[in-house]
Amino acid sequence: MLHLLRLFLFDLSLCLAVLIWGLFSVISIAENGAALSDLQQKYQYLFLLCGLVVFIDRVIYYIRYYRLHILPYSLKLYNRVNDEKKESKIYLDRFKRYDKKTNTYYFKNRLAIDKEAYIKAKQQIIHLLGFEDKKEIEIEIKAYNKKEIAIRVYKLPKKFDWHIHLLKDKHIYLGHSKDGAIFLPLEDLTSSITCGESGAGKSNFLNMLILSLLHNSSYIEHLDFIDLKGVELSRYKLNNTSFTDNLEGVNDLLQELKDEMNSRFKQMKEKGDLIYDGKYRICLIDEIGTISTHHDKKLKEQIFNNLIELGQKGRASRVLIMVFSQKIDSTNINTNLLTNLQSSCLYRTSSQYNIQNSIGLQEEVEEITRTRVQDFPKGRMIFKHGLTSEKILLQTPYLSQELQYDMIKYFRSWINK
Ligand SMILES: Nc1ncnc2c1ncn2[C@@H]1O[C@H](COP(=O)(O)OP(=O)(O)O)[C@@H](O)[C@H]1O
Ligand SMILES: [Mg+2]
Known part of the structure; x- marks a missing residue:
């Protein structure tokens, strides 16, 4: 409380000083050369009134953001310096402002601010701000400017329907983040792994990707x-899609894709290109675990070897190959293949192995979301960008069977004509 009073008094005197100085300069310009005592008499009520307005404004500001003003004090967020005399001096972080539009609180320290301290205190911050029981509310802690921290409070939509406006030229729609729709430029597309338990929303996501493609x-x-x-994937029947559901077929297809890749490399070499300048070939594999459980060992090995090579050089x-699987341990997917799939999407799962091998350690996940991965709602996922390794929390929309069917009909009408 004493701390708050001190902050308040300091802030108030600063504002009053600025006010008096401002008023005084305006008046002295207007009343050029008048005696000081006359001015004092004439304008004393104006000074008093303006002073009162500033005072009330500051009181309201402090009452309103009371919790934020005491936050750095309560959570011991400060910077300490030791001078030559070995005396240490403490510089406490301060609440600077609140941005209503983005729902962000800014804190500042005069010397330097410690982002890690805020991340460590995330649970306490959530508690102090009163969001302990509002599990759907997420907070994001980010460094801002040179000496500031931005704490953003946001919510992701829970369930929403996919819409045709989410299709975009040269982009793939992935879902909605706190900043709205996330579109991945086609050039940034890499081979990928999507994992999550049965019913988490992988196949829904897969069909949504297909529409974008x-x-x-x-x-x-x-x-x-x-x-x-x-x-499910046999429904498309378009001139530029094909469906394979047996192991021999898969082996033939991957062999063909590998040959295609190598012939493209040959062309690139001849032309001196680093990236093939023609069209994409993309292979999407749902439930890759079913390949691993097949009894034909030799065929399996051949398939995975080709997949690894495609992942490495594709x-x-x-x-490109996009793989979907409930589990990504070595019994479901070859570890060598997994490490060669650059981007990843993590849906609801209770498997620590899934989490660690797609996104990273528990702490990294906790920085991204308050919700435990095993408690993710349907359609919720963490996306890891294959080129930048940036991780984003997303909600993918729901595509009803009717809508999927309508979209397939729509694509047939112009692709199959
Ligand atoms: N993004 C989503 N939002 C809401 N419900 C979803 C979403 N994705 C899937 N569902 C629901 O969950 C069920 C299972 O989804 P599915 O994509 O088949 O999961 P998975 O392939 O991971 O087993 C679907 O039938 C659908 O009703
Ligand atoms: Mg599925």
Whole structure:
């Protein structure tokens, strides 16, 4: 309380000083040369009134942001310096301002600010701000300017429907983050792994990606769908898509993709290009675990070897693989393949192995979201960018069966004509 009073008095005297100085200069210009005592008489009520307004304004400001003013004090967020005489001096962080538009609180320290301290105190900050029981509220802590920290409070939409406006030329829509729709430029697309337990929303996401890819059909030579378990991906039946549901077929297809990749590399070498300048070939594999459980060892090995090579070298030649799996441990997916899939999407899972091998350590996940990965709602995921390694919390929208069917009909009407 004493601390708050001190802050308040300091702030108030600063504001009053600025006010008096400002008023005084205006008056002295207006009343050029008048005696000081006359001025005092004439304007004393004006000074008093303005002073009162400033006082009330400051009181309201301090009452309103009471919790934020005491936050650095309560959570011991300060910077300490030792001078030559070995005396240490403490510089406490201060609440600077609140930005209503982005729902962000800014804190500042005169010397330097410690972001790690805020991240460590995240749970306490949540508690102090009164969000302990509002589990859907997320907070993001970021460094800002040179000596500031921005604490942003936001909510992601829970369930929302996909819409045709989410298709964009040369971009792939991934879902909504706190900043709105996230579109990945087609050139930034890499081979990827999506994991999460059954029912978390992987296949929904897969179909959503396919719609974005089909919208960009003019930049795509062919899309190959593989699923040994279900028939969902056989619905498309477009001139630029094909569906494979048996192991021999998968082996042939991957061999063909690898040959295509190598022939593209040959062309690139001849032309001196670093990136193939033609169209993409993208292969999407749902439930890759079903391949691993197959009894034909030799065929399996061949398939995974080709997949590894595609993962390693595919990007430059624009031959990509996108893999979906419930689990990503070595019994489901070859570890060598996993390390060669650059981007990843993590859906709800209770497997620590899934979390660590797609996004990273527990602490990294905690920096991104308050919700435990095992408690993620349907459609919630963390996306890791394949080129920048940036991690974003996203909610992917729901695509009803009817909507998917309508979209397939729509694509048939112009791709199959
Ligand atoms: N983004 C989402 N929002 C809301 N519900 C979803 C979402 N994605 C999927 N669902 C629901 O969850 C069910 C399972 O989704 P699915 O994509 O098949 O999961 P997975 O492939 O991970 O097993 C779907 O039938 C759908 O009703
Ligand atoms: Mg599925």
